[in-house]
Amino acid sequence: MRYRRIGDVKVSAIGLGAMPLSIPGRPDRDAAIATIHAALDAGVTLIDTADAYTSDAQGHNEELVASALAGRGEEVLVATKGGLVYRAGGPSDRNGTPEHLKAAARASAKRLGVDAIGLYQLHRPDPGVPWEESVGALRELQEEGVIRLAGVSNATTAQIRSADHVLGGRLASVQNQFSPSYRSSENELDYCAEHEIAFLAWGPLGGASRAGEIADAFPVAAEIAAELSVSPQRVILAWELALQHTMIAIPGARRPASIRDSARAADLVLTADQIARLST
Known part of the structure; x- marks a missing residue:
């Protein structure tokens, strides 16, 4: 397993995106916990969650992660997010007010048992609240000891720069969407690498969940996978890790086999030619 850094914490270059374990189509509870345990056993030391990852009630995914980590919490860094409020039957509502974020962080800590x-990351910018005020709440939470590291998600380069300033140069992470089919955050990725900020890629497989879907969506990855006798998803994740030293991919998984395969991407080294083919 290769490792990267988030702030002063060393984590596996491949994390587990736990969202699929709590949204529609999720496995049953025992299977979900087995998936998290499989990630740990494969060397994954970063688990990504959020209070809004649910189809039931706010905090479902955090409570699930906490249950799975009982007795093993010291092995991993748990990253969670606040600023979205689950609304049944529709998209989550944004709430980036300092009051909400402070209360949400404390509720998340309670659910996670820490x-x-x-x-702790701001989930999405709230257009109704000045960005600096939302990030300022993270600074206060950090100063109060409610959170150790602070990050932002779904942010532009200008917002990243501003957040780092508000946090006094202590912005630890940026979690943006990134995959072969969604590369609009390349500028943010490069900025993070230049400033030693971890870049957590969500949706790193472009929304495809099975090998056949991934092969159809990304034929070059399928070709290289055949050359190396590995899965196309492993090739895509290895390509992403090769782009910048601060890149960390957090693929979601519903089955133990999926995260076991994804974790192996951390040890897959692609040639310069293969990286170039995937990058075009």
């Missing part, structure tokens, strides 16, 4: 959240 004194301080390892990494």
Whole structure:
């Protein structure tokens, strides 16, 4: 397993995106917990969750992750997010007010069973609240010891720069969508690498969940996978890790086999030619 850094914490280059374990189509509870345990056993030391990852009630995914990590919490950095409020039957509502974020962080810490959240990220910018005020709440949470590391998600380069300033140069992570089919965050990725900020790629497989779907969506990855006798998803994740030293991919998984295969991408080294073919 290769490792990267989020702030002062060393984590696996491949994390587990836990959202699929709590949204429609999710596995049953035992299978979900087995998937998280498989990630740990494969060397994954970063688990990504959020209070809005649910189809039931706010915090479902955090509570699931906490249950799975009982007795093993010291092995991983749990990253959670606040700023979205689950609304049944529709998209989550944004709430980036300092009051909401402070209350949400404390509720997340309680659900996760921790004194301080390892990494807490602002889920999405709230257009109704000045960005600096939302990020300022993270700074206060950090100063109060409610969270250890602070990050932002779905942010532009200008917002990243502003967040780092508000946090006094302590912005630890940026979590943006990135995949072969969604590369609009390349500028943000490069900025993070230049400033030693971890870039957590969500949706790194472009929304495809099975090998056949991934092969159809990304034929070059399928070709290289055949050359290397590995899965196309492993090739895509290895390509993403090769783009910048601060890149961390967080693929979602519903089955133990999926995260076991994804974790192996951390040890897959692609040639310069293969990287170039995937990058075109």
